[in-house]
Amino acid sequence: MTDSNKDHGVLYLGIDLGTSRTSVCSSNGERATLSSFVGYAKDVVSRKSLGADILYGDDAVNKRMSLDLYRPLSKGVIQEGEDTKHGKGDKEGNLRAAADLIKEIIARAKPRKDELVYAVIGAPAEATIHNKEAILDAARGAVDSVMLCSEPFAIAYGLDMLDDVLVIDIGAGTVDLCRMHGTMPDESDQLTLTCGGDFVDSAFEERLEATLEGARFSAKMVKDAKERFASVADSMEPAIVNFPVNGKPTTFDVTDQLREACRLIIPPIVEGLGKLIASFDPEFQDRLKDRVLLAGGGSQIKGLDTAIEACMHEMLGRGKVQRIEEPLYGGANGALKIAHDMPAEYWEQIK
Amino acid sequence: MAKGLFTPHEIHHLMTAEFDRSNRFGTPLAFLQIGVDRLGYLHDLYGEESKQEILGAINELLRDSTRSSDLLGYPEGDRILAAVPHIEGEHANFLAERLVSGARALTFEADGRTLRITVSIGLVHTADDVQSFDEMVVLAREAMTTAAEKGGDRFLRAKKEQPDVPAPAMPALTTPGSGEPQFTDVLLAESLKQALSGEGGQALLAKELLSKIMSEVEERFQSAGGSGDGRHEMLERRVAKLGDMLSRTEAQLRSVLDAQADDGVASVYQNVQGLDASESNVDQKKELLTAIFDANVRMKQIIEADDKLTSKD
Numbered sequence: 001m002t003d004s005n006k007d008h009g010v011l012y013l014g015i016d017l018g019t020s021r022t023s024v025c026s027s028n029g030e031r032a033t034l035s036s037f038v039g040y041a042k043d044v045v046s047r048k049s050l051g052a053d054i055l056y057g058d059d060a061v062n063k064r065m066s067l068d069l070y071r072p073l074s075k076g077v078i079q080e081g082e083d084t085k086h087g088k089g090d091k092e093g094n095l096r097a098a099a100d101l102i103k104e105i106i107a108r109a110k111p112r113k114d115e116l117v118y119a120v121i122g123a124p125a126e127a128t129i130h131n132k133e134a135i136l137d138a139a140r141g142a143v144d145s146v147m148l149c150s151e152p153f154a155i156a157y158g159l160d161m162l163d164d165v166l167v168i169d170i171g172a173g174t175v176d177l178c179r180m181h182g183t184m185p186d187e188s189d190q191l192t193l194t195c196g197g198d199f200v201d202s203a204f205e206e207r208l209e210a211t212l213e214g215a216r217f218s219a220k221m222v223k224d225a226k227e228r229f230a231s232v233a234d235s236m237e238p239a240i241v242n243f244p245v246n247g248k249p250t251t252f253d254v255t256d257q258l259r260e261a262c263r264l265i266i267p268p269i270v271e272g273l274g275k276l277i278a279s280f281d282p283e284f285q286d287r288l289k290d291r292v293l294l295a296g297g298g299s300q301i302k303g304l305d306t307a308i309e310a311c312m313h314e315m316l317g318r319g320k321v322q323r324i325e326e327p328l329y330g331g332a333n334g335a336l337k338i339a340h341d342m343p344a345e346y347w348e349q350i351k
Numbered sequence: 352m353a354k355g356l357f358t359p360h361e362i363h364h365l366m367t368a369e370f371d372r373s374n375r376f377g378t379p380l381a382f383l384q385i386g387v388d389r390l391g392y393l394h395d396l397y398g399e400e401s402k403q404e405i406l407g408a409i410n411e412l413l414r415d416s417t418r419s420s421d422l423l424g425y426p427e428g429d430r431i432l433a434a435v436p437h438i439e440g441e442h443a444n445f446l447a448e449r450l451v452s453g454a455r456a457l458t459f460e461a462d463g464r465t466l467r468i469t470v471s472i473g474l475v476h477t478a479d480d481v482q483s484f485d486e487m488v489v490l491a492r493e494a495m496t497t498a499a500e501k502g503g504d505r506f507l508r509a510k511k512e513q514p515d516v517p518a519p520a521m522p523a524l525t526t527p528g529s530g531e532p533q534f535t536d537v538l539l540a541e542s543l544k545q546a547l548s549g550e551g552g553q554a555l556l557a558k559e560l561l562s563k564i565m566s567e568v569e570e571r572f573q574s575a576g577g578s579g580d581g582r583h584e585m586l587e588r589r590v591a592k593l594g595d596m597l598s599r600t601e602a603q604l605r606s607v608l609d610a611q612a613d614d615g616v617a618s619v620y621q622n623v624q625g626l627d628a629s630e631s632n633v634d635q636k637k638e639l640l641t642a643i644f645d646a647n648v649r650m651k652q653i654i655e656a657d658d659k660l661t662s663k664d
Contacts, residue, residue, distance in 0.1 A: 129654065129657075132650060136654075148647060149643050149646075157639070162632065162635060162639070183639070184646070237368070325377065326378070340626075341636060342644070343626075350647055350648065
């Protein structure tokens with residue numbers, strides 16, 4: 001990106017590049033979120049009927065029959081391997097999709113042509129150098145200067161909670177646990193679990209297949225039902241869905257199946273918290289237990305904060321969990337705060 | 352807009368649940384009642400089909416103007432009721448304004464004539480100190496009725512009677528019936544000037560809201576017996592920071608307005624929301640930012656070295 005005509009200030013962006021959703025917060029007040037899907041028209045006919053070469057987010061999912069659909073991130077890093085139910089698996093295609101996704105989310109922040117764009121992107125805590133390189137390559141075409149930072153760190157920074165805090169960031173692919181103690185978290189401060197939103201979807205789908213005789217449903221229908229009703233509470237709002245049986249819409253109560261699937265993530269999370277707490281200075285362990293932040297799209301599961309607290313009481317003796325105010329924008333808000341705070345000379349040097 | 356899946360009664364129940372959630376977690380929520388001005392008259396002249404087409408177009412306008420995943424709404428008689436979670440008060444004003452101007456731009460064909468419509472909107476926000484969802488519904492209905500009685504083509508944000516605290520008037524964000532495009536640079540500049548003038552406006556309103564939040568937090572803290580609740584501590588810190596940021600943002604924007612230039616206004620935010628030397632943990636933050644920068648430089652060096660090796664091979 002050239003900056004020869006960019007002499008009218010700087011637009012700062014914070015971007016949360018997630019497996020399921022990608023969000024941006026910008027210093028011009030714009031913010032946007034979209035599902036991390038990119039679809040390319042399969043042929044001339046579909047291109048004409050869609051009226052575009054590329055569709056993004058839910059638009060892409062809804063028109064997936066006419067598209068080569070990609071969900072470029074898997075478990076928080078660039079997808080590579082076999083095709084999955086979420087999208088195609090070829091590396092080249094996923095790299096291209098990641099680049100297009102980043103370009104699109106930046107465009108939604110409405111940068112002006114005459115201003116520099118500096119972005120901080122929250123990357124998964126355990127992403128490899130090559131994955132980070134792929135993310136940086138994807139972003140460089142659309143911004144003038146870019147830095148990466150660990151996603152859970154960005155969340156804590158955005159809330160100004162830098163000392164003795166445990167962050168639980170529940171994404172679609174992974175659950176990142178991060179211990180903050182006033183310095184940059186290193187490897188020993190971070191744990192990545194694979195029981196994210198996709199894991200809940202799979203568990204929920206398995207239970208539906210086992211219990212709903214004759215019902216037909218897609219991965220998207222399962223995910224939609226989860227996002228609408230997900231709860232771990234004993235008395236939750238009834239999860240009533242309509243799935244076709246022999247082509248006829250039929251109503252099912254899937255409350256128990258959903259509750260069971262959602263509850264599966266609690267023990268591994270608390271076990272992970274236990275590991276991070278146990279290796280911390282014993283004098284401050286109780287303080288750490290009382291300052292647990294729950295973030296990420298998965299934190300929207302109703303009653304999850306209370307349930308984790310109860311499990312912590314049982315397994316670790318005590319615990320206090322706070323759900324962050326804006327689960328969808330927590331990472332992007334924090335990344336934007338880092339972008340604001342970063343000295344101008346650092347931005348210049350990293351260009 | 353949830354439609355067809357639930358009955359209006361169920362949606363009302365979901366809206367109530369959304370209000371409770373908003374109350375519990377302190378997330379913002381706006382509630383709107385939208386009425387088409389003189390709809391009965393249009394119905395009498397052009398029939399039920401035209402009326403339904405108009406209501407359908409307003410529904411669609413509402414869906415297009417909001418994050419559809421968040422929106423809960425349903426038609427009730429000739430009105431449309433909508434709850435929009437996770438929207439700040441100011442943005443709710445903008446949404447209502449967008450709906451008013453969007454409705455004004457709609458056209459319909461009936462009996463060979465082109466029809467134009469206007470709407471009246473009653474808006475209530477959780478920041479307006481409402482105690483229950485039912486109260487929101489009543490306040491929004493009253494505001495919508497008042498807006499319609501004043502000639503329609505406008506929104507009114509409902510305010511509870513608060514005799515002890517004189518509420519500053521909202522700046523004139525709407526220019527009903529003018530037909531001029533809304534929120535052009537000129538209007539925005541005018542709104543900013545009004546908002547920042549010493550006679551009240553949004554700045555005062557925001558300050559007042561902040562002080563109300565502060566006293567509310569204090570009250571809750573004391574009623575909880577002053578226990579060392581981390582949430583209280585966090586809220587108090589954030590309110591104080593926001594108040595400070597607000598003052599500095601006002602000062603910066605004033606200087607931008609005085610200079611009569613908007614070049615790089617977005618960069619203002621690094622000055623007002625960036626690292627502040629008066630923050631207690633500024634040194635710690637500087638260290639952390641340097642660590643992020645160093646890590647990125649190191650990563651860049653590794654990638655470049657790797658690229659060189661690969662190209663040699």
